[in-house]
Amino acid sequence: MAESYREIDPKLARRIRLVMTDVDGTLTNGGDSPSSLVVEAVRRLEEGGVMVGLVSGRTLPGLESLASDLGISGPIIAENGGVAKLKVGDELLDLGHSRKPALEALGKLKTLFPDAIEEREDNRYRLVDVVVRSRGVDVEELRKHLEDVELLDSGYILHLIQKGVSKGRTLMRLLSMIEDGRLSPTDVMVFGDSPTDISLFQMFPHSVLVVNPTVGVEWREVLQNVARYASELPFGDGFAQVASHLLHARRS
Structure with missing residues (x-):
């Protein structure tokens, strides 16, 4: 069962070098754009030495545009793991996936x-x-x-x-390409809100379930059982809440 995000202690917080987050329902409340609170949280993470990347079911052009607006330096994984770039403006990676x-x-x-x-x-x-x-x-x-x-x-x-393509698998493949392969799964914190994020929660030990009240009760139970931590607030407010705690713990 997921614990409160408040259980993220300073030792773990200082270890995190990359935050990978879903977008819809995690950074947003069903709309296209994150709130100013989320934008500020992302900016503070980047300025605090934590790369931020996006991993979403959105299209690559749409996701890259959002990543550019947010000013993030981490990877962009679109189409639920189908396509990816190491950062905004990079070449599309050849992942060998077929449509x-x-x-x-x-x-x-x-x-x-x-x-x-x-x-x-x-x-x-x-x-x-x-x-x-x-x-x-x-x-x-x-x-x-x-x-x-x-x-x-x-x-x-x-x-x-x-079959076989997922957010978690693609992110795991990308780790060997980031910072000359010096990142491990334990250096990453992943955020998500729905069943499409389960592979992230399963493959990365430091996972955060952002509360999404629109997710069905049966799936909420599954997500609670597979994620490590959970926000208290929903949607983008929940992401910002956990990001703020993470940054505070890093300074403790």
């Missing part, structure tokens, strides 16, 4: 459920995953018809993505 499985799965679902599956407009900006909405068909029913593809439910949208 073919997701496109084939989309075609299959549209054939089986022609009136239920609706593509989202930003699919044209995506390189690996495909995002859809399902009207009137349960997610578990859709999953029964998929083999080589994961169907991820972020609470906002459904993502079809090649």
